[in-house]
Amino acid sequence: MSYNSDSSVQEIQEVHIHRDDFGSKMGMWLFLFTEILLFGGLFILYAGYRFIYSEGFAAAATELDVLLGTINTVILLTSSLTVVLAIVALQKENKKLSLFFLWVTVICGLIFLVNKYFEWGAKFHHGVYPKGPALQNMSEGEVMYFGLYFVMTGLHGLHIVVGLIFIGYVMRQIQKDVITSSNFQKLENSGLYWHLVDIIWIFLFPLFYLIH
Amino acid sequence: MRPNIVDQVDQTFWLIMGISIILLALITVVMIYFVYKYNRKRHPVAENIEGNTTLEIVWTIIPVILVLIMFFVSWAGFKNMRDVPKDAMVVSVTGQMWKWTFEYDNKKKSDTLFLPANTNVKFDIKSIDVNHSFYLPAFRTKEDAIPGRVNHYWIRTNEPEVYYAACAEYCGLNHSYMYAPVIVIPEKKFIEWKNYTPPDTTKSVTPVKTDSLKTDTLKTGAVNSLNKDTLKTGSVKTDTIKPNSVKQDTLKSK
Amino acid sequence: MENNHHTEEQNDGHIAEAHHPSYGINILVWIGLLSLTAITVAVAGINLGSLALTVALVIALVKSMFVINFFMHLKFDNKVFKIFLGICMITFIVVMILTFFDLTFRI
Amino acid sequence: MANGTIAAVPQTAEVNFYNVRTKHKGILSWLLTIDHKRIGIMYLFAVVFFFLVAMTIGVFMRLEMLTPGETFMKPQTYNSLFTLHGVIMIFLFIIPAVPAVFGNFFLPIQLGAQDVQFPKLNLLSWYLYVIGAVLALTSLFSGGGIMDTGWTFYVPYSIRTTTNVSLSVFAAFVLGFATILTGLNFITTIHRLRCPGMTWFRMPLFAWALYATSWIQVLATPVIGITLILIILERAFGIGIFDPALGGDPLLYQHMFWIYSHPAVYIMILPAMGVVSEIIPTFSKKTIFGYVPIAISSLAIALVGYLVWGHHMFSSGISDTSRVIFSLLTFFVALPSGIKIFNWVATLYKGSIEVTAPMLYVLLFIFIFSIGGLTGLVLGALNTDLHLTDTYFVVAHFHYVMFGGMGIIFFAALHYWFPKMFGKMYNEKVAKTAAVWIGIGFNMLYFPMFIMGYLGMPRRYYDYLPEFQKYHVFATVGSWVLVSGIIIMYINLAIALKRGKKAPDNPWGGTTLEWKTSSPPIMENFKEIPTVTTGPYDHSITESQEVKK
Numbered sequence A: 001m002s003y004n005s006d007s008s009v010q011e012i013q014e015v016h017i018h019r020d021d022f023g024s025k026m027g028m029w030l031f032l033f034t035e036i037l038l039f040g041g042l043f044i045l046y047a048g049y050r051f052i053y054s055e056g057f058a059a060a061a062t063e064l065d066v067l068l069g070t071i072n073t074v075i076l077l078t079s080s081l082t083v084v085l086a087i088v089a090l091q092k093e094n095k096k097l098s099l100f101f102l103w104v105t106v107i108c109g110l111i112f113l114v115n116k117y118f119e120w121g122a123k124f125h126h127g128v129y130p131k132g133p134a135l136q137n138m139s140e141g142e143v144m145y146f147g148l149y150f151v152m153t154g155l156h157g158l159h160i161v162v163g164l165i166f167i168g169y170v171m172r173q174i175q176k177d178v179i180t181s182s183n184f185q186k187l188e189n190s191g192l193y194w195h196l197v198d199i200i201w202i203f204l205f206p207l208f209y210l211i212h
Numbered sequence B: 001m002r003p004n005i006v007d008q009v010d011q012t013f014w015l016i017m018g019i020s021i022i023l024l025a026l027i028t029v030v031m032i033y034f035v036y037k038y039n040r041k042r043h044p045v046a047e048n049i050e051g052n053t054t055l056e057i058v059w060t061i062i063p064v065i066l067v068l069i070m071f072f073v074s075w076a077g078f079k080n081m082r083d084v085p086k087d088a089m090v091v092s093v094t095g096q097m098w099k100w101t102f103e104y105d106n107k108k109k110s111d112t113l114f115l116p117a118n119t120n121v122k123f124d125i126k127s128i129d130v131n132h133s134f135y136l137p138a139f140r141t142k143e144d145a146i147p148g149r150v151n152h153y154w155i156r157t158n159e160p161e162v163y164y165a166a167c168a169e170y171c172g173l174n175h176s177y178m179y180a181p182v183i184v185i186p187e188k189k190f191i192e193w194k195n196y197t198p199p200d201t202t203k204s205v206t207p208v209k210t211d212s213l214k215t216d217t218l219k220t221g222a223v224n225s226l227n228k229d230t231l232k233t234g235s236v237k238t239d240t241i242k243p244n245s246v247k248q249d250t251l252k253s254k
Numbered sequence C: 001m002e003n004n005h006h007t008e009e010q011n012d013g014h015i016a017e018a019h020h021p022s023y024g025i026n027i028l029v030w031i032g033l034l035s036l037t038a039i040t041v042a043v044a045g046i047n048l049g050s051l052a053l054t055v056a057l058v059i060a061l062v063k064s065m066f067v068i069n070f071f072m073h074l075k076f077d078n079k080v081f082k083i084f085l086g087i088c089m090i091t092f093i094v095v096m097i098l099t100f101f102d103l104t105f106r107i
Numbered sequence D: 001m002a003n004g005t006i007a008a009v010p011q012t013a014e015v016n017f018y019n020v021r022t023k024h025k026g027i028l029s030w031l032l033t034i035d036h037k038r039i040g041i042m043y044l045f046a047v048v049f050f051f052l053v054a055m056t057i058g059v060f061m062r063l064e065m066l067t068p069g070e071t072f073m074k075p076q077t078y079n080s081l082f083t084l085h086g087v088i089m090i091f092l093f094i095i096p097a098v099p100a101v102f103g104n105f106f107l108p109i110q111l112g113a114q115d116v117q118f119p120k121l122n123l124l125s126w127y128l129y130v131i132g133a134v135l136a137l138t139s140l141f142s143g144g145g146i147m148d149t150g151w152t153f154y155v156p157y158s159i160r161t162t163t164n165v166s167l168s169v170f171a172a173f174v175l176g177f178a179t180i181l182t183g184l185n186f187i188t189t190i191h192r193l194r195c196p197g198m199t200w201f202r203m204p205l206f207a208w209a210l211y212a213t214s215w216i217q218v219l220a221t222p223v224i225g226i227t228l229i230l231i232i233l234e235r236a237f238g239i240g241i242f243d244p245a246l247g248g249d250p251l252l253y254q255h256m257f258w259i260y261s262h263p264a265v266y267i268m269i270l271p272a273m274g275v276v277s278e279i280i281p282t283f284s285k286k287t288i289f290g291y292v293p294i295a296i297s298s299l300a301i302a303l304v305g306y307l308v309w310g311h312h313m314f315s316s317g318i319s320d321t322s323r324v325i326f327s328l329l330t331f332f333v334a335l336p337s338g339i340k341i342f343n344w345v346a347t348l349y350k351g352s353i354e355v356t357a358p359m360l361y362v363l364l365f366i367f368i369f370s371i372g373g374l375t376g377l378v379l380g381a382l383n384t385d386l387h388l389t390d391t392y393f394v395v396a397h398f399h400y401v402m403f404g405g406m407g408i409i410f411f412a413a414l415h416y417w418f419p420k421m422f423g424k425m426y427n428e429k430v431a432k433t434a435a436v437w438i439g440i441g442f443n444m445l446y447f448p449m450f451i452m453g454y455l456g457m458p459r460r461y462y463d464y465l466p467e468f469q470k471y472h473v474f475a476t477v478g479s480w481v482l483v484s485g486i487i488i489m490y491i492n493l494a495i496a497l498k499r500g501k502k503a504p505d506n507p508w509g510g511t512t513l514e515w516k517t518s519s520p521p522i523m524e525n526f527k528e529i530p531t532v533t534t535g536p537y538d539h540s541i542t543e544s545q546e547v548k549k
């Protein structure tokens, strides 16, 4: 094989991309840590302001709809389950079932977003938005609470959208048999991401909806 | 009698500096000596030395001791700085873009800080717009003026003298012109001044709005568009105040 | 795969064989998670005062441990990932504590 | 398949990663490359460009400070310039400098790997860097003009000023992501791609330093990411998080900012320390003294570096308790740095030392960085900091550690690895002259600032009291000496690039793996994957084949 034949050049370039599932998973986990600390910053702010304005926070928390929050929690937990099941199904070489589970995940994610849309919409309708008329009359603690509420749930929602795109891409790859029962690290990575988004919600839910 | 804050700061400074200079000299001299002695021309074949545990322990323990000394000395000074004497006279200091306003216990306001000699003074430091920092170089201390908070520190004045206060936290266009004269006068004169209200003082003293400013007022007030000269009037001209008019020798370490 | 010379984390880089989970255990975990959600919502109804925050956070912590260990597979994974996660969490907690040294002791 | 290809790379030295035939031709062979060496070179040119831009701004600032009052610019211009100077230096130069340039180029080679773990991600990092840079440049000519907040973006000023803060801050956010991805890539690379026989404690210390750095990048950068986003949201929508007018706490902003930015100063210095640990053994012809302590101290610096951010807030009104804790911890962060310094000096003992240009820079570094670090202790002390904070003393401190630390080592690394990266030799005499100029100019420029700071000259001041003028004049003149040194250095390297003699594979007699491949390296780095049997700096077994120049 001579080095200046085109095919060898082709190969030289390809050697770079060797497959290392373990490394790929490690990269994903490291990325998740940056996500954890991205939200971590907000959690520190939340804790700080909750400490400074405990009454304002308690008052504001009553204005969120616990039922809606609970429903969304259940939806996300379920979607997390279906991602895992999709991995199991693919490992058992059941491509159809795997895709089905992923569809359930995507639909759950979409329902979550629709719920959020209505929740935010209701808040906006009542003038609860930054600089909104309702907020002008609230105490500083409540203003902080809603500021954090919009930022944190908003950022979380953004992560749901990104997760959905990621899963959509993975589904296409499964369809095209790029991701298979012996090569499913990408599916697992998308799952890891999705679970992280779920875990963040597991904390957001009590912090914003439950503790008065 | 409490130790003087200025002296304490200077002593801590020179203590740490002293240790540092010795260490630096040691490192530099040893380094240059090695480079000279073991130069390839004189010492063509190196001896392989992997390390030495005793040495590692020594140069961990000694610095630990040194830094602990530094820490405790500075802590002692700090405690003194934070522990305000009960008899301290309180002056409320308000920073705003780009001037200082001082308010005394009898509500008298001024943009020059008059202080009685040989007195403990506590400053309550506030801001009504952005962060500033109330810095008295001659007294070796400062504390930021943060909107929504009241910070404080105290000093002890000496004999009558003219000093200045500067703003040490960046606050926009005229940050570097936010000086205020600090004039220490004999106690009797000070009380006279404090209780004297000239009929037209209100004109020269800008009333300070204490309610919090809304974001918008500042934005339209164009943080940018003021020019240097309009602002300089009203505040002190730079050349009228002698900085560190504390005599040169007080500045140097004692 | 010449260039896959992994000196540690012993495996050839392909982890397909590592562990075969089943549907069952995951569904069990899911049921557990739902029950914990029910509990935390129910508890929120009772007035626990200052304890409410602690209880809610403990439950949330337990829930996330479930998700991490089972759904995210950490329990069955290589030790490095556990250490990594530990580093990340310790960093976060320490930063939180140090911030609170300021907030708690402000006058 | 990999096996066959590597063997197929011919023995002729002419084939290297510059002229190997790649899939794409011309400029595309660079812009679409996933080769870590090419990406490293692209970073090099981008980083040097911004370094020169920010340095030029610095020289203008010095010129303005020559006389009190207006010398040749208005206050608003000055305020924008020091902001720009700080932002470019920090986010576009010093944080990516050594990791992204030399880390990218040499980490895989030193590990005996063919590339980083995620080559495509690596290219993405570069593009994020470029996008961030373009956004930063765009912000200069759009919106309300050049940002004037200082590189710390303190609220509430940053929320209120009419200048173009949002876009610049967003640029910093994007640049942050570039460094996160680089860090993530390096950690995985170090875990996965060490060649056979290279155990953790046979890794070069540069790799150890990058490992520690990468962890900080991954775990600290997101905190500033979200903080900057919050500034944008506050400016755009008036969401109250930090704005005191709405009940926000400006001190929490400062906490968030320094939770990142203090660890970030160790992102800046750790890779430089790694480079020092490479250069000293090479030119002393002996193994490093105290390999393990140096490696561990990198991790220790990274670790303790997380715990001291409050020392930037001593005067801001944080609680007295936390000031005491942060101060104590600050003193402890000095210990691992000290251990490194002592071990480096000890390495010289009974060596066979050759003072080449890179070595000269390293010696300069030890001197200058020690000054910078030791003055950091005065700033970490509780009572002295209240006097010195936000004065020129701080400005002097951080230029000594940043420019005297990372900046000088950037030059050292450039000279040390120049033959390997470009396959050319530079003029050693001129390089050394430049180093001496830089050393003199540097100290003339920044040393007076310590004195000014102690006498009470606040930083970020457009104008100053006349009594400070003599120091300012001295500093400004120093900046000209420094400029001439740096210009000589760059011209020397530029000439070498064009007309330099061909470099041998191992011009210095180095022992780490990058010296065992050709200069410049071939596309796959090694003809065959090396196997390592000893520590990284074992000079006893190097064949004396090196070509003395």
Ligand code: HEA
Binding pocket: B023, B027, B063, B064, B066, B067, D152, D265, D266, D268, D269, D311, D312, D330, D331, D333, D334, D335, D337, D338, D339, D341, D369, D370, D371, D372, D373, D374, D376, D377, D379, D380, D381, D385, D388, D389, D390, D394, D397, D398, D401, D402, D405, D406
């Ligand atoms: C490369 C960047 C870098 C590095 C490495 C450091 C290193 C250190 N810095 Fe610095 N610092 C900055 C960059 C850096 N800093 C910047 C940019 C700012 C200003 C930000 C701004 O406001 O804009 C700043 C500001 C700053 C402050 C805040 C000042 C203020 O605004 O009030 C403080 C206070 O504690 C501080 C302390 C230290 C200490 C203790 C170290 C230590 O890590 C130093 C350790 C090294 C040594 C001590 C020297 C070598 C050791 C020995 C010779 C051993 C023997 C010594 C003993 C242990 C006794 N720095």
Ligand code: HEA
Binding pocket: D052, D055, D056, D058, D059, D061, D062, D065, D082, D083, D085, D086, D087, D089, D090, D093, D094, D149, D150, D151, D152, D395, D399, D402, D403, D407, D445, D458, D459, D460, D461, D462, D479, D482, D483, D484, D486, D487
């Ligand atoms: C790596 C970091 C780094 C480096 C290397 C430098 C380098 C320099 N800096 Fe600094 N500086 C900062 C980081 C850095 N700076 C930061 C973070 C701040 C704080 C900002 C803030 O307050 O927010 C600061 C602030 C700062 C101030 C304080 C401003 C104030 O508070 O009012 C000053 C003042 O003198 C200054 C000056 C300089 C000078 C003269 C240089 C010199 O090193 C420059 C030397 C320049 C040369 C030697 C140029 C040579 C090249 C050319 C002339 C170009 C030729 C052109 C071509 C060939 C194309 N800088």
Ligand code: CUA
Binding pocket: B095, B096, B097, B098, B131, B132, B133, B167, B168, B169, B170, B171, B172, B174, B175, B176, B178
């Ligand atoms: Cu006020 Cu600076």
Ligand SMILES: [Cu+2]
Binding pocket: D261, D262, D265, D308, D309, D311, D312
């Ligand atoms: Cu710091």
